[in-house]
Amino acid sequence: MIIRILLLVGLAATGWLIFLRRNRLPIHIMTVFGLLVAGGAAVIFPEMTQKVAELVGVGRGADLVTYIAIVAVMFVLLHYYTKFVELQRQVTELTREIAILRTEVDRVAPPAPEPKPLQARDERVDQEAPRLVAGDDRV
Protein backbone atom coordinates (compact mmCIF):
# COMPACT_ATOMS: atom_id res chain seq x y z
CA MET A 1 0.00 0.00 0.00
CA ILE A 2 1.37 3.36 -1.09
CA ILE A 3 0.17 5.30 1.97
CA ARG A 4 2.15 3.06 4.31
CA ILE A 5 5.30 3.63 2.30
CA LEU A 6 4.73 7.42 2.28
CA LEU A 7 4.15 7.53 6.03
CA LEU A 8 7.16 5.35 6.80
CA VAL A 9 9.38 7.44 4.54
CA GLY A 10 8.14 10.59 6.31
CA LEU A 11 8.85 9.14 9.74
CA ALA A 12 12.27 7.89 8.62
CA ALA A 13 13.14 11.31 7.17
CA THR A 14 12.14 12.98 10.44
CA GLY A 15 14.32 10.54 12.35
CA TRP A 16 17.24 11.18 10.01
CA LEU A 17 16.96 14.97 10.40
CA ILE A 18 16.91 14.62 14.16
CA PHE A 19 19.91 12.27 13.99
CA LEU A 20 21.78 14.91 11.98
CA ARG A 21 21.05 17.60 14.58
CA ARG A 22 21.87 15.45 17.58
CA ASN A 23 23.12 18.26 19.81
CA ARG A 24 20.35 17.76 22.38
CA LEU A 25 20.35 15.78 25.59
CA PRO A 26 20.18 11.99 25.09
CA ILE A 27 16.83 11.94 26.87
CA HIS A 28 15.30 14.23 24.21
CA ILE A 29 16.66 12.10 21.38
CA MET A 30 15.43 8.90 23.01
CA THR A 31 11.95 10.39 23.48
CA VAL A 32 11.72 11.49 19.87
CA PHE A 33 12.95 8.11 18.56
CA GLY A 34 10.48 6.38 20.88
CA LEU A 35 7.65 8.42 19.35
CA LEU A 36 8.89 7.70 15.81
CA VAL A 37 9.07 3.96 16.49
CA ALA A 38 5.55 4.04 17.97
CA GLY A 39 4.37 5.89 14.84
CA GLY A 40 6.06 3.35 12.58
CA ALA A 41 4.50 0.49 14.50
CA ALA A 42 1.06 2.09 14.15
CA VAL A 43 1.58 2.30 10.37
CA ILE A 44 2.75 -1.30 9.97
CA PHE A 45 0.31 -2.86 12.45
CA PRO A 46 -2.85 -0.68 12.43
CA GLU A 47 -4.74 -3.35 14.44
CA MET A 48 -2.50 -2.38 17.34
CA THR A 49 -4.02 1.12 17.61
CA GLN A 50 -7.48 -0.50 17.63
CA LYS A 51 -6.54 -2.61 20.66
CA VAL A 52 -5.09 0.39 22.51
CA ALA A 53 -8.18 2.44 21.62
CA GLU A 54 -10.50 -0.19 23.09
CA LEU A 55 -8.30 -0.34 26.15
CA VAL A 56 -8.71 3.40 26.88
CA GLY A 57 -12.36 3.58 25.79
CA VAL A 58 -12.16 5.07 22.31
CA GLY A 59 -14.24 3.46 19.53
CA ARG A 60 -11.74 3.37 16.67
CA GLY A 61 -7.96 3.27 16.49
CA ALA A 62 -7.88 6.10 13.94
CA ASP A 63 -9.88 8.33 16.32
CA LEU A 64 -7.39 7.70 19.11
CA VAL A 65 -4.52 8.70 16.81
CA THR A 66 -6.39 11.90 15.87
CA TYR A 67 -7.02 12.84 19.48
CA ILE A 68 -3.41 12.31 20.47
CA ALA A 69 -2.24 14.30 17.43
CA ILE A 70 -4.51 17.26 18.30
CA VAL A 71 -3.32 17.40 21.88
CA ALA A 72 0.30 17.12 20.72
CA VAL A 73 -0.13 19.96 18.20
CA MET A 74 -1.72 22.18 20.87
CA PHE A 75 1.17 21.45 23.18
CA VAL A 76 3.71 22.39 20.51
CA LEU A 77 1.79 25.60 19.67
CA LEU A 78 1.71 26.66 23.31
CA HIS A 79 5.40 25.90 23.64
CA TYR A 80 6.29 28.14 20.71
CA TYR A 81 3.84 30.84 21.73
CA THR A 82 5.54 31.03 25.12
CA LYS A 83 8.90 31.31 23.39
CA PHE A 84 7.50 33.99 21.07
CA VAL A 85 6.26 36.13 23.97
CA GLU A 86 9.61 35.75 25.69
CA LEU A 87 11.42 36.80 22.49
CA GLN A 88 9.20 39.86 22.16
CA ARG A 89 10.09 40.83 25.71
CA GLN A 90 13.78 40.41 24.98
CA VAL A 91 13.55 42.48 21.79
CA THR A 92 11.91 45.27 23.79
CA GLU A 93 14.64 45.15 26.43
CA LEU A 94 17.34 45.37 23.77
CA THR A 95 15.54 48.17 21.92
CA ARG A 96 15.24 50.10 25.18
CA GLU A 97 18.87 49.55 26.09
CA ILE A 98 20.09 50.67 22.65
CA ALA A 99 17.79 53.69 22.57
CA ILE A 100 18.87 54.94 25.99
CA LEU A 101 22.56 54.25 25.32
CA ARG A 102 22.41 56.13 22.07
CA THR A 103 20.72 59.13 23.68
CA GLU A 104 23.36 59.23 26.40
CA VAL A 105 26.22 58.85 23.92
CA ASP A 106 24.82 61.69 21.80
CA ARG A 107 24.55 63.85 24.92
CA VAL A 108 28.21 63.34 25.79
CA ALA A 109 29.56 63.28 22.25
CA PRO A 110 27.16 65.06 19.90
CA PRO A 111 27.34 63.53 16.41
CA ALA A 112 28.26 65.51 13.31
CA PRO A 113 25.24 66.56 11.25
CA GLU A 114 23.91 63.91 8.91
CA PRO A 115 25.19 64.19 5.33
CA LYS A 116 22.91 66.13 3.03
CA PRO A 117 21.64 64.01 0.15
CA LEU A 118 23.36 64.76 -3.14
CA GLN A 119 21.52 67.13 -5.43
CA ALA A 120 20.63 66.26 -8.97
CA ARG A 121 23.66 66.51 -11.25
CA ASP A 122 22.49 69.48 -13.35
CA GLU A 123 21.82 71.69 -10.34
CA ARG A 124 25.15 70.77 -8.81
CA VAL A 125 27.05 71.79 -11.91
CA ASP A 126 25.21 75.08 -11.91
CA GLN A 127 26.04 75.79 -8.31
CA GLU A 128 29.59 74.52 -8.17
CA ALA A 129 30.91 75.77 -11.45
CA PRO A 130 33.68 78.27 -10.69
CA ARG A 131 32.50 81.68 -11.61
CA LEU A 132 34.99 83.99 -13.17
CA VAL A 133 34.25 87.29 -11.63
CA ALA A 134 36.40 90.34 -11.86
CA GLY A 135 38.24 90.89 -8.63
CA ASP A 136 37.99 87.22 -7.52
CA ASP A 137 41.26 86.35 -5.77
CA ARG A 138 41.26 82.81 -7.06
CA VAL A 139 41.39 83.86 -10.67
Added chain:
Amino acid sequence: MPTDRSATWVVIAAFNEGKVIREVVGEVVRGGWSVVVVDDGSKDDTAEAARVPGAVVIRHPINRGQGASLQTGIDYALRRGARYLVTFDADGQHDAADIPVLVEALADADVALGSRFLGRVEGAKGSRVAMLKTATAVSNRMSGMKLTDAHCGLRAFRREAAPSLRITQDRMAHASELLRKIKTAGLRVVEMPVTIRYTEHSMSKGQGGIQAVRILFDYFFRA
Protein backbone atom coordinates in the same frame (compact mmCIF):
# COMPACT_ATOMS: atom_id res chain seq x y z
CA MET B 1 6.06 70.31 47.65
CA PRO B 2 8.55 70.36 44.79
CA THR B 3 9.80 73.80 44.09
CA ASP B 4 12.28 72.62 41.47
CA ARG B 5 10.15 71.60 38.54
CA SER B 6 13.12 70.26 36.57
CA ALA B 7 13.32 67.31 39.00
CA THR B 8 9.93 66.23 37.64
CA TRP B 9 10.29 64.37 34.36
CA VAL B 10 7.38 64.26 31.97
CA VAL B 11 7.51 61.12 29.81
CA ILE B 12 5.79 61.35 26.43
CA ALA B 13 5.53 58.28 24.16
CA ALA B 14 5.07 59.35 20.55
CA PHE B 15 4.48 57.43 17.35
CA ASN B 16 3.98 59.40 14.12
CA GLU B 17 2.95 62.56 15.97
CA GLY B 18 5.02 64.94 13.83
CA LYS B 19 1.98 67.17 13.25
CA VAL B 20 1.30 68.00 16.89
CA ILE B 21 4.28 66.92 19.00
CA ARG B 22 6.10 70.25 18.77
CA GLU B 23 3.20 72.16 20.26
CA VAL B 24 2.49 69.51 22.93
CA VAL B 25 6.13 69.39 24.05
CA GLY B 26 6.39 73.18 23.92
CA GLU B 27 3.47 73.56 26.31
CA VAL B 28 5.08 71.20 28.85
CA VAL B 29 8.60 72.64 28.50
CA ARG B 30 7.26 76.15 29.10
CA GLY B 31 5.90 74.86 32.41
CA GLY B 32 9.51 74.30 33.49
CA TRP B 33 9.33 70.48 33.62
CA SER B 34 12.00 68.20 32.24
CA VAL B 35 10.63 66.40 29.21
CA VAL B 36 11.69 63.14 27.59
CA VAL B 37 9.96 62.10 24.37
CA VAL B 38 10.29 58.48 23.32
CA ASP B 39 9.90 58.31 19.56
CA ASP B 40 8.69 54.76 18.98
CA GLY B 41 10.22 54.27 15.54
CA SER B 42 8.10 56.93 13.83
CA LYS B 43 8.09 57.21 10.05
CA ASP B 44 7.69 60.99 10.16
CA ASP B 45 9.67 63.86 11.71
CA THR B 46 8.43 63.29 15.28
CA ALA B 47 11.95 63.16 16.73
CA GLU B 48 13.15 66.37 15.06
CA ALA B 49 9.92 68.21 15.92
CA ALA B 50 10.11 67.18 19.58
CA ARG B 51 13.70 68.40 19.90
CA VAL B 52 12.82 71.94 18.83
CA PRO B 53 11.11 73.08 22.06
CA GLY B 54 13.84 71.40 24.12
CA ALA B 55 12.83 67.85 24.98
CA VAL B 56 15.31 65.00 25.30
CA VAL B 57 14.41 62.61 22.49
CA ILE B 58 15.00 58.87 22.70
CA ARG B 59 14.47 56.90 19.50
CA HIS B 60 13.39 53.28 19.50
CA PRO B 61 15.09 51.88 16.39
CA ILE B 62 12.04 49.61 15.95
CA ASN B 63 8.43 50.13 16.95
CA ARG B 64 7.71 48.42 20.29
CA GLY B 65 4.40 49.94 21.40
CA GLN B 66 3.23 52.57 23.85
CA GLY B 67 3.83 50.56 27.01
CA ALA B 68 7.41 49.77 25.97
CA SER B 69 8.04 53.43 25.06
CA LEU B 70 6.77 54.72 28.40
CA GLN B 71 9.02 52.32 30.28
CA THR B 72 12.00 53.44 28.18
CA GLY B 73 11.25 57.06 29.07
CA ILE B 74 10.81 56.16 32.74
CA ASP B 75 14.14 54.28 32.81
CA TYR B 76 15.85 57.26 31.22
CA ALA B 77 14.27 59.78 33.60
CA LEU B 78 15.31 57.65 36.59
CA ARG B 79 18.88 57.62 35.26
CA ARG B 80 18.77 61.40 35.11
CA GLY B 81 17.66 61.54 38.73
CA ALA B 82 13.95 62.23 38.36
CA ARG B 83 12.16 62.59 41.72
CA TYR B 84 8.69 62.61 40.22
CA LEU B 85 7.56 61.04 36.97
CA VAL B 86 4.59 62.04 34.86
CA THR B 87 3.19 60.21 31.83
CA PHE B 88 1.64 62.49 29.25
CA ASP B 89 0.03 61.69 25.89
CA ALA B 90 1.65 62.94 22.70
CA ASP B 91 -1.52 63.63 20.74
CA GLY B 92 -2.46 66.86 22.51
CA GLN B 93 -5.39 65.50 24.53
CA HIS B 94 -3.85 66.51 27.86
CA ASP B 95 -3.47 69.96 29.37
CA ALA B 96 -0.02 70.81 30.78
CA ALA B 97 -1.77 72.94 33.40
CA ASP B 98 -2.92 69.68 35.05
CA ILE B 99 0.66 68.49 35.71
CA PRO B 100 1.23 70.57 38.89
CA VAL B 101 -2.10 69.32 40.28
CA LEU B 102 -0.94 65.70 39.93
CA VAL B 103 2.59 66.34 41.21
CA GLU B 104 1.33 68.23 44.27
CA ALA B 105 -0.99 65.32 45.02
CA LEU B 106 2.14 63.19 45.50
CA ALA B 107 2.71 64.98 48.82
CA ASP B 108 0.62 62.29 50.46
CA ALA B 109 0.33 59.64 47.76
CA ASP B 110 2.69 57.42 45.76
CA VAL B 111 0.66 57.56 42.56
CA ALA B 112 -1.70 60.25 41.29
CA LEU B 113 -3.99 59.25 38.44
CA GLY B 114 -5.76 61.77 36.22
CA SER B 115 -9.50 61.38 35.87
CA ARG B 116 -11.39 63.01 33.06
CA PHE B 117 -14.65 62.13 34.74
CA LEU B 118 -13.72 64.05 37.89
CA GLY B 119 -12.51 66.82 35.59
CA ARG B 120 -13.72 67.76 32.14
CA VAL B 121 -14.03 66.13 28.74
CA GLU B 122 -14.04 68.41 25.73
CA GLY B 123 -15.18 67.40 22.29
CA ALA B 124 -15.91 63.71 22.93
CA LYS B 125 -18.76 61.90 21.33
CA GLY B 126 -21.26 60.13 23.58
CA SER B 127 -20.20 56.76 22.17
CA ARG B 128 -16.61 57.28 23.27
CA VAL B 129 -17.61 58.37 26.77
CA ALA B 130 -19.84 55.29 27.02
CA MET B 131 -16.98 53.03 25.89
CA LEU B 132 -14.57 54.57 28.40
CA LYS B 133 -17.07 54.18 31.23
CA THR B 134 -17.58 50.53 30.28
CA ALA B 135 -13.81 50.03 30.17
CA THR B 136 -13.49 51.64 33.60
CA ALA B 137 -16.18 49.35 35.02
CA VAL B 138 -14.45 46.26 33.56
CA SER B 139 -11.09 47.48 34.81
CA ASN B 140 -12.41 48.13 38.33
CA ARG B 141 -13.71 44.59 38.37
CA MET B 142 -10.32 43.23 37.31
CA SER B 143 -8.18 45.37 39.58
CA GLY B 144 -10.49 45.55 42.57
CA MET B 145 -10.06 49.32 42.72
CA LYS B 146 -12.75 51.96 42.64
CA LEU B 147 -11.66 54.48 40.05
CA THR B 148 -13.72 56.95 38.08
CA ASP B 149 -11.41 56.75 35.04
CA ALA B 150 -9.16 53.75 34.52
CA HIS B 151 -7.50 54.64 31.23
CA CYS B 152 -6.28 58.16 31.52
CA GLY B 153 -2.77 58.58 30.11
CA LEU B 154 -1.99 61.45 32.47
CA ARG B 155 -0.51 60.13 35.72
CA ALA B 156 2.23 60.99 38.17
CA PHE B 157 4.21 58.86 40.56
CA ARG B 158 7.16 59.08 42.90
CA ARG B 159 10.60 57.81 42.00
CA GLU B 160 10.33 55.25 44.81
CA ALA B 161 7.16 53.79 43.23
CA ALA B 162 8.84 53.20 39.84
CA PRO B 163 10.34 49.76 40.58
CA SER B 164 6.91 48.39 41.57
CA LEU B 165 5.38 49.82 38.40
CA ARG B 166 7.65 48.32 35.72
CA ILE B 167 5.65 47.97 32.51
CA THR B 168 6.03 44.64 30.74
CA GLN B 169 2.96 45.09 28.52
CA ASP B 170 4.53 46.54 25.39
CA ARG B 171 1.31 47.70 23.77
CA MET B 172 -1.87 49.22 25.15
CA ALA B 173 -2.59 46.79 27.99
CA HIS B 174 -0.01 48.65 30.07
CA ALA B 175 -2.76 50.87 31.53
CA SER B 176 -4.50 47.91 33.15
CA GLU B 177 -1.12 46.42 34.08
CA LEU B 178 -0.20 49.58 35.99
CA LEU B 179 -3.42 49.48 38.00
CA ARG B 180 -2.81 45.85 38.91
CA LYS B 181 0.72 46.66 40.02
CA ILE B 182 -0.42 49.65 42.08
CA LYS B 183 -2.85 47.35 43.84
CA THR B 184 -0.35 44.51 44.35
CA ALA B 185 2.34 46.80 45.73
CA GLY B 186 -0.17 48.45 48.05
CA LEU B 187 0.75 51.95 46.86
CA ARG B 188 -1.22 54.96 48.04
CA VAL B 189 -3.19 56.22 45.08
CA VAL B 190 -5.32 59.31 44.51
CA GLU B 191 -7.38 60.45 41.54
CA MET B 192 -7.18 64.07 40.49
CA PRO B 193 -9.45 65.93 38.07
CA VAL B 194 -7.89 66.60 34.65
CA THR B 195 -9.14 68.00 31.39
CA ILE B 196 -9.13 65.88 28.24
CA ARG B 197 -9.45 67.70 24.93
CA TYR B 198 -10.49 65.43 22.12
CA THR B 199 -9.50 66.72 18.74
CA GLU B 200 -9.93 65.18 15.32
CA HIS B 201 -6.28 64.20 15.48
CA SER B 202 -6.43 62.54 18.89
CA MET B 203 -9.64 60.74 17.93
CA SER B 204 -7.96 59.30 14.86
CA LYS B 205 -5.29 57.75 17.09
CA GLY B 206 -7.67 56.60 19.82
CA GLN B 207 -8.63 53.06 20.64
CA GLY B 208 -11.72 51.55 19.06
CA GLY B 209 -13.81 48.56 19.96
CA ILE B 210 -11.66 46.04 18.07
CA GLN B 211 -8.50 47.26 19.78
CA ALA B 212 -10.25 46.74 23.11
CA VAL B 213 -10.42 43.01 22.36
CA ARG B 214 -6.73 42.99 21.50
CA ILE B 215 -5.90 44.83 24.74
CA LEU B 216 -7.81 42.23 26.75
CA PHE B 217 -6.00 39.45 24.88
CA ASP B 218 -2.63 41.05 25.61
CA TYR B 219 -3.55 41.56 29.24
CA PHE B 220 -4.43 37.93 29.82
CA PHE B 221 -2.11 36.04 27.48
CA ARG B 222 1.07 38.04 27.26
CA ALA B 223 4.03 38.57 29.51
